[in-house]
Amino acid sequence: MISSANIDAVPTTPLGLSNLPRLARRYPLVLLGGGLLMLLIILALAAPLYAGDPQNMDPFVRLQPPSAEHWFGTDNLGRDVFARTVYGARISMMVGLISALLAACTGLLMGVVAGYVHRFDNVIMRVMDALMSIPTILLAIALISLTGPGIGILIVAVTLPQTPSVTRLVRSVVVSVRERPYVEAAVCGGARLPKVLRRHILPSTIPPLMVQSAIVCADAIMIEAGLSFLGVGVPPEIPSWGNMISSSRVYLASAPLTIFAPGIFLTLTVLAVNLLGDGLRDLFDPRAKRRR
């Protein structure tokens, strides 16, 4: 995955469990963020194995405090808050991952075109400027208010405002790389455009793209939760962290855990992704770390 241009910059520590302590010292954030994220993903995927039914309502145990049966208590409809919280992780992570992937692909395409094809540069970048000037949440609200809520439009609404940052990043890398001697040499040597792009230009965009994707993923998870909190995100029948916080708002004084449990999981997830992103940046650009 790492280009030949960057391979010198990455210390060659062999990957393996025996090197874990050394890796942990060198890249603590990658391990911390990655580990926390893995744990949360496993919790989310394995939810049916250990948590109860998140939809099961029991009117006799409304707004209960934590107990052996309901670890995080119950909400206003008598549903198990713990089950809803771990199931809620699924939708958040799904939206986060798909948005990051979509934004990375779109941004890569637009960025390469803008950086390499001079004719389209100005048009693409001005469109991106315009997209950037519209507040993310408002743009998503406008989109969803026109179509009605749904997972598909939610993912579009979360992804669209994230593409400008990726496009700008990729374009700046492409613009700086395409003037390098080795690219000029490849072009002079008769390499065709697809090969120049694949072999010489795209590899340099991968490391910064991965860092940016982590940031996009963290943002997407936050925006999805925010939209669900406002009532325009995930449809209310699906347990999601934003929905849970929104529907428990009035019970803050009597059952605070109905808000804090999803809130803490949401914060931990975003934190894990952010730490992973910071760690990847250190890993790909050790000079930046020394400067810090």
Add this chain to the structure above:
Amino acid sequence: MAPYILRRMVSAIAVMAMVGIFVFLLIRLTPGDPAAVMAGRNATEQIIAGIREQLGLNEPLPVQFIHWLSAMLHGDFGTSIFSGRPVLELLLQRLEPTNSLSILTLALSVAVGVSFGIQAAWRAGGLVDRLLTVFSAFGYSVPVFVIGYFLVYLLAISVAWLPVQGYAPIEEGFGDWFSHLILPTIALSLPFIAFVARVTRASMLEVLSEDYMRTAAAKGASSYAMLVHHALKNAGVPILTVIGLSFAYLIGGVVLTETVFNIPGVGRLVVDAINNRDYPIIQSVLILTSGVYVLINLAVDLAYTLIDPRIRY
């Protein structure tokens, strides 16, 4: 200088035009029938046709655009579908709470963020610096509605030091106005404090290694004079830039914060508009906030010359 200002203004107008076209096309190109979505589930064909008429969706696209644009330029932002009153009037009524929250947030973020960043850069690797690393990791990761409810629970419910929610107009007394805004401002400021502090730190670190800083130290300037007069002035441009760029992000935060704290501002207006499927309001807020964003960043670009006399266009 004059050609630069002119060029910068033309590009601001170009971006605004792009936003305008985008917002205009948004409702026209959305799959399905937006008028039917707005009318709600039990609407008759007649009501849907009425909404389509009111939004001007029946004419050919270019004609629609000219009508739409000229109305916008004349300050006519349409009529609310729900209340039937002009959108601009509804917006102006909601401006005071939103402005109060935004200005306080900006003031707190700059005051705390810049001093935090200076301290962290002054002793890079020291305690304050490491504190900033931890703080910014959390500041970026805690959603405003999570920290908002946490603060309410801690400071307004467990101990009733501050009001739980709501807003008090400033003309009814400064104290009441201020106490209602303390928690929302703190909740909304966290990511901005982290952001401003990080940029200040990075920008200061660069300046602190300049030759003129060594000269200042050699002539015996106090550390305060060195940091504020020699370093901060030179580090100011990037700090100002990120404050301008973070405005769009601030508006998103304002919408969420106003919902958490039940503040009757522009953000609440938008959220209520979603529930009432009142698209003219959403569209107008979209256009106006982007307009303010473009203007702020134009002003920031032009202000560079005031902070840094070396910049000459």
